[in-house]
Amino acid sequence: PVTVTGREDIGRGVAGRWVLFKPVVENFTDPLTPLTEDAFLSMRPPGFRSIRGWLYTDVDFVRRLLPFDLSAEETAKLLYAFSSGAARPLRLAPARLPVACLVGLLGWLVMAVTLARSRSLPDDALDGFRALCRKVEEDPSLGLRDALGRLFLYPRVTDPISHLILLVNACSMRFLPWMAVLRALVRRWAPALRADAEALLTAGSEGVLSAEMGRGLWRLAQDARGRPRVREVLLAARPERALGELLHEPEARPFLDGLYAFLAVNGHRALKEFELRSPRWEEDPAPVLGMIRNYLLLEGGPERPEARASAAREQAFEELRAALAPLFLEGALGWRRRLIAHAAARVRYFLKLRENSRFFHIMAFAMLRRKALRLEADLLREGRLKCADDIFFLYGDEVELLAAGRLGWADVEDRIRERHIDHVRLSKMGPPKTIGLTYPEAASxxxxxxxxxxxxxxxxxxxxxxxxxxxxxxxxxxxxxxxxxxxxxxxxxxxxxxxxxxxxxxxxxxxxxxxxxxxxxxxxxxxxxxxxxxxxxxxxxxxxxxxxxxxxxxxxxxxxxx
The missing domain is CATH 3.50.30.10 (Phosphohistidine domain)
Structure with missing residues (x-):
């Protein structure tokens, strides 16, 4: 059975039990286009597959690797986090411990060096990935698959940590054991602490690149606010027309310089940015101008919510100190508070590392999109493709065959049309959370x-x-x-x-x-x-x-x- 009624055809004929891979679908719910699907599948670990353009995890495969006594439904819930309610305590399954230990040991052997190198990186440690993207983009000998491999799959022994972006992202998952340590310490020594204490203690990392992006937009809005004609255009014109009007305004030149500087850093971002088909802000800055327009309507800047968040964190730490104060030797040594503060700092660091490494993942996808568009332009000029965006509805091997002249427009025309129609239809349906097993939705x-x-x-x-x-x-x-x-x-x-x-x-x-x-x-x-x-x-x-x-x-x- 398929979890969501009306979507049975998506999982029809699929053997096994599968749960939707949430880290992708929480960024957008449309199915991946074939070219993007190809890119993801080339990076997938065992136990993953694509079903109609959505990525799913094999529940039974993961269940065999976990050293816990879990049903298939409980494993799916663990993977997807269907419910915010407290799950029953995990029970060890001794028979599965040898396999889990072996998998853990192999993983550690593969990742040991990167784990050590990524344990305490400065905020700008990953910036070198930008130069690698430029180098790969400018190398005409690297096709789409080779470029993807160089950026994600085949690091060199001499590569700096900034080139190991996929491994760094995997290493950032260390926030999970640190979060478990933090939760255990708080519940042991301060069980009456407020329910949101753990979230407050681990929030507020400076240097989160996506938050810095918001601050950069606010600075642009402040600049526009001080230029009457720029402010007037941004508030009166539709975002897609605003740039054209600003280009003819002499007063707008400093604002536009700031906009271009912002796009030089963040122009690879986009809506649905894991999708290669999605236009980037550097191609069309209308969404950026629309967001600046929103900021012009806002009285306070980012300082206000950040100050509020900082005050809430300070209050949580004060309440923690008060809760720990009566405990043995805490007043003299404060060792419990320091242990909890260290665990919270580790969680904050690894959460920031996870978010920032994704910033550079998207940079790689933007570079792959530029390569794909250049290749598509050549194929359009040669008549092997007929319409813009067609390349995204082909798989990587089909693109290579087109480029080599072993396929022509007549060979791919029907495939592209049928896949495009199917993509539109599936986008309206959305993916089922599970295939091959059922799990009740939380009802209103x-x-x-x-x-x-x-x-x-x-x-x-x-x-x-x-x-x-x-x-x-x-x-x-x-x-x-x-x-x-x-x-x-x-x-x-x-x-x-x-x-x-x-x-x-x-x-x-x-x-x-x-x-x-x-x-x-x-x-x-x-x-x-x-x-x-x-x-x-x-x-x-x-x-x-x-x-x-x-x-x-x-x-x-x-x-x-x-």
Whole structure:
């Protein structure tokens, strides 16, 4: 069976039990185009496959590797984090320990050097990956697959740590054991501490690149605010027309210089940026201008939410000190507090490393897109392709055969058309969370005077405000200060909206998703994995977001009027 009714055809004929690979789908829910699918599959570890353009994890494969007594449904829940409720304690399965230990040992042998090199990196340690991307892009001997291999799969012994971006991302998962240590220490020595203490203690890393991007946009907005004609154009013109008008305004030259400098650093970002087909900001800066327009409507800058988040963290640490103070020798030595602070610092560091390494993953995908577009231009000129974007609906081997002249337009025309139609149809359906097993969705329920939607707590705090449903931040940028952002998913292209919003509600996500990471950085309540949020919440409806409990309450009409 397939979890979601009406999507049975997606999993029809698929053997085994599979769960959706959340780290990709929480960035966008459309299926991957064939060329992007090829790129992901070339990097996949064992136990992964693509089903109709979505990446899935083999539940039974992972279950055999874990040293715990888990059912298939519990394993799927662990992998996807279906529920924010507390799962039953994990029980060791002695029979599986030898396999788990062997896998762990092999993983350590492969990763030992990178684990050591990545344990304490400065914030700019990965910047060298930008130069590697330029070098690979400018090498005409490297096709799409070879370029992907050089960037991700085949590091050289002499490579600096900045070139090992995929391994660094894997090493950042060390935040998980450190989070477990932190949770155990807090529960042992300060069990009465506030429920959101762990989230507060581990939030607020400086140097998170996606948060720095939001601050850069704010600085551009401040520059525009001081230039009357620039401000007038940005507020009056549609974002897609604003750049053309600004190019004819002499007053706008310093602002445009700042915009180009921003794009030189962040221009590889995009909506649905893991998708090779997605235009980058450097190609079309209209989404950036739309976000700057939003910032012009905002009274305070990033300092206000960051100061609020910093104050909440300080309060959490003070409450921790007070809770630990009566314990034996704590006043004299403070060793418990230092242990907890060290564990929290390690979690913050590895979460920042995870988020920042993704910044450079996207840079590699932007470079691959530029290579693909140049190759497509050649194929269009030679008549082997007919329309822009066609190349993304071909697999890598088909592109190579076209480039070599062993395939022509007549060979690929029907494939491209059928895949394009299928992609549009599947995008409207969305992926089932599981294939081959069922797991109940969290249902909405009445509570008091409103309906409650259950999700996962991603950033602590409570907030009440008017909802604004945004499906595409590149075109739908009308988020007013203090509104509650309701989104189907988020990736770093959504970051600037978090500075404007009072809270966020996201249909697909996790504590580790981009939404949760940036919301904690800005001290903003955030609830993720709220099934059907963009359908059940209406624009202008008043909602109460509880980031501590992971729930969203839709307020009654009477409360709305009041």
């Amino acid at each position: 329920a009445p509570e008091g005077e409103g309906t409650v939607l259950q999700g996962q707590a991603a950033s602590p705090g409570r907030y009440e405000g008017m909802a604004r449903v945004i499906l595409d931040p590149s075109t739908d940028v009308e988020l007013r200060p203090g509104e509650v952002l309701v989104a189907p998913y988020t990736d770093p292209a959504w970051t600037p909206l978090f500075l404007t919003a009072g809270a966020a509600v996201v249909e697909v996500g996790s504590y580790l998703s981009h939404a949760g990471t940036v919301a904690r950085e800005f001290g903003m309540p955030c609830v993720v994995d709220v099934t059907g949020a963009t359908r059940l919440i209406r624009n202008g409806e008043r909602v109460a977001v509880d980031g501590d409990r992971g729930i969203v309450r839709l307020l009654s009409a009477a409360e709305e009027v009041a």
